[in-house]
Amino acid sequence: MGTTPSEKPKTVDKYQLSYRIYEGIFSTIKALLKYGSIVLIVRYGYYAVLALAGKQTFADVGFRILGNVQISHNICYLVATGGILYGVGQRTMRRRHIKRVDSLKNNYERMLDPRRTSSGLTHTGQTRPEDSYE
Amino acid sequence: MSEAYTVLSSVFGLAFLWFFVTIFWRDYRLDALREHVFCIRDNLFLFAAQGNVNFDEPAYRILRDRMNTAIRFAHVFTVPRIVLAATLRDQTDNTEFEKFSEAVGRITSADTRRQLEKFNRVLVIAIMKHIVYRSFALYLIFRPVAFFSDSSDEAIESWRFAQPLIPKVDRIESKAIARAKWDERFGRRLVAA
Numbered sequence: 001m002g003t004t005p006s007e008k009p010k011t012v013d014k015y016q017l018s019y020r021i022y023e024g025i026f027s028t029i030k031a032l033l034k035y036g037s038i039v040l041i042v043r044y045g046y047y048a049v050l051a052l053a054g055k056q057t058f059a060d061v062g063f064r065i066l067g068n069v070q071i072s073h074n075i076c077y078l079v080a081t082g083g084i085l086y087g088v089g090q091r092t093m094r095r096r097h098i099k100r101v102d103s104l105k106n107n108y109e110r111m112l113d114p115r116r117t118s119s120g121l122t123h124t125g126q127t128r129p130e131d132s133y134e
Numbered sequence: 135m136s137e138a139y140t141v142l143s144s145v146f147g148l149a150f151l152w153f154f155v156t157i158f159w160r161d162y163r164l165d166a167l168r169e170h171v172f173c174i175r176d177n178l179f180l181f182a183a184q185g186n187v188n189f190d191e192p193a194y195r196i197l198r199d200r201m202n203t204a205i206r207f208a209h210v211f212t213v214p215r216i217v218l219a220a221t222l223r224d225q226t227d228n229t230e231f232e233k234f235s236e237a238v239g240r241i242t243s244a245d246t247r248r249q250l251e252k253f254n255r256v257l258v259i260a261i262m263k264h265i266v267y268r269s270f271a272l273y274l275i276f277r278p279v280a281f282f283s284d285s286s287d288e289a290i291e292s293w294r295f296a297q298p299l300i301p302k303v304d305r306i307e308s309k310a311i312a313r314a315k316w317d318e319r320f321g322r323r324l325v326a327a
Contacts, residue, residue: 026214051138075147
């Protein structure tokens, strides 16, 4: 028995439906983790303020973990590393972008103005090595 | 008391980390992928402008459309989606990659064929890199490895573990393209109504 023409769309629909369902499950888990974590952070911030006000002391496991100096330092190192990586990445991307767009733009401008002059910077928009004296 | 200060300092650090990972890092990686694909698309354009392939050649058009979709739908390339694409059995029609392979097969020049296939692989690798680096934790693990080994597009292509992943990435890309086409049709219908 061969498959009837109406069977293929059914399997396609079934596949697309199951794909959407799993995608929905993943998105929900992701949103729970994302917003759940910020709720937890705010909760511990609130506990810390209460403890500083001398109103309460906390024996909570999370409070003990976050109260560990070593862990606190490691979180700060992670933030600093992330910031540096982000900055360096953005700089690299900006230079790559300049290199990509610069040559096309210059060629078009040269077509309109053959006597067009240049700033003399490198293709990535940096100071030329021979010009770098202070 | 000092424990409460430490907790407060950790909380501020975690809050910064949360904003950094969920907003800034995601946006930066998205921009990085788009910049990478723009570069590949420019190189493809120059390759065609040099007369190596006709601008009307179906393989060129498919590849360029795929790059445009990758730029537009860069945000859908995530680890959960690659897991889904890898595990669910797809019953849908031919993927864009298969259509591209057929179109490339019809080109007579072997050099042009090889070059277009290379552009395609570089595109898939750019998406694969993005999927891994999109997560800050995975970036911290894999970026040093990539730094000490050759991580250029051409070198990664030869990494054995990357080979089986290429068709999976292609499948996600095909889904993004199908969705783009559907959005376009649906948008037109809405405008017409």
